[in-house]
């Protein structure tokens with residue numbers, strides 16, 4: 001059993017920022033990395049909306065700098081994944097997949113989110129064989145080929161623009177006429193010659209054979225007309241879902257969508273357990289917001305520990 005004052009579960013912007021505030025307040029602080037060290041941001045190339053960077057910077061580099069900053073300050077990173085948390089008594093007991101147990105006086109849950117799926121049978125069949133949820137990871141395989149991106153948020157637009165740099169043609173397929181993505185990004189995307197918007201269209205099926213994806217069939221939501229688009233790859237960017245499965249039966253209150261319910265001070269329903277970042281909301285999925293809420297959660301955890309002494 002390892003003991004700590006503050007345990008941040010997750011090594012993305014929320015967990016790491018929480019750790020910076022925790023350790024600088026004089027409390028022993030551990031960050032659990034989970035399967036994706038650095039979180040979602042490491043998948044983005046050109047980030048230009050994080051304050052403090054004049055020129056675009058890769059998400060990987062931002063997270064690398066944050067991790068080095070944490071380490072310099074004395075934060076301890078552990079390559080462990082949480083599978084269960086006992087919340088009935090303090091200190092809380094966290095169980096890791098490896099069997100390790102951690103006793104923590106205060107916990108900040110910052111497990112983020114991961115890519116949602118379309119949920120159609122053919123998506124499952126071709127996942128990893130032409131269907132992907134990460135253009136930054138797999139886009140390179142589509143050099144001089146055709147690719148489709150599904151979705152209407154910032155991530156979908158960003159991935160479509162990214163693919164245009166090496167694909168001969170990219171289709172951005174979206175169910176609505178309007179985008180959730182920032183207008184400036186959509187306007188930039190509209191100006192790209194090899195990017196075609198296919199709007200008011202839902203994916204019916206992804207088609208292919210043993211060698212991979214060959215086409216995608218979409219249905220126009222207004223006219224009901226089907227259209228086949230020849231493509232070599234399909235990138236699904238239809239949102240995210242919180243990675244909170246391990247909290248089932250923990251007593252931590254979740255929404256019907258699995259997001260952690262917090263008040264405006266990042267408190268969960270269990271005293272001493274706080275939550276921050278994308279696992280607490282589906283609306284403001286941005287690194288700066290995750291980092292800000294991580295700082296808030298740590299300040300609340302520190303107040304809790306100061307009172308608990």
Ligand SMILES: Cc1cc2nc3c(=O)[nH]c(=O)nc-3n(C[C@H](O)[C@H](O)[C@H](O)COP(=O)(O)OP(=O)(O)OC[C@H]3O[C@@H](n4cnc5c(N)ncnc54)[C@H](O)[C@@H]3O)c2cc1C
Nearest residue numbers: 010011012013014034036039040082112277278285286287
């Ligand atoms: C392709 C892409 C591009 C993006 N571009 C931008 C951008 O330009 N600007 C911007 O501001 N935002 C961008 N975002 C959004 C941004 O990355 C997220 O809002 C932000 O990373 C959320 O931070 P987080 O710390 O809440 O969660 P995450 O970054 O999701 O980190 C979650 C962490 O929790 C860990 N974890 C999960 N489950 C467990 C478990 N059971 N035990 C232990 N650890 C666990 C994971 O391994 C990970 O380390 C982008 C996202 C994507 C996917």
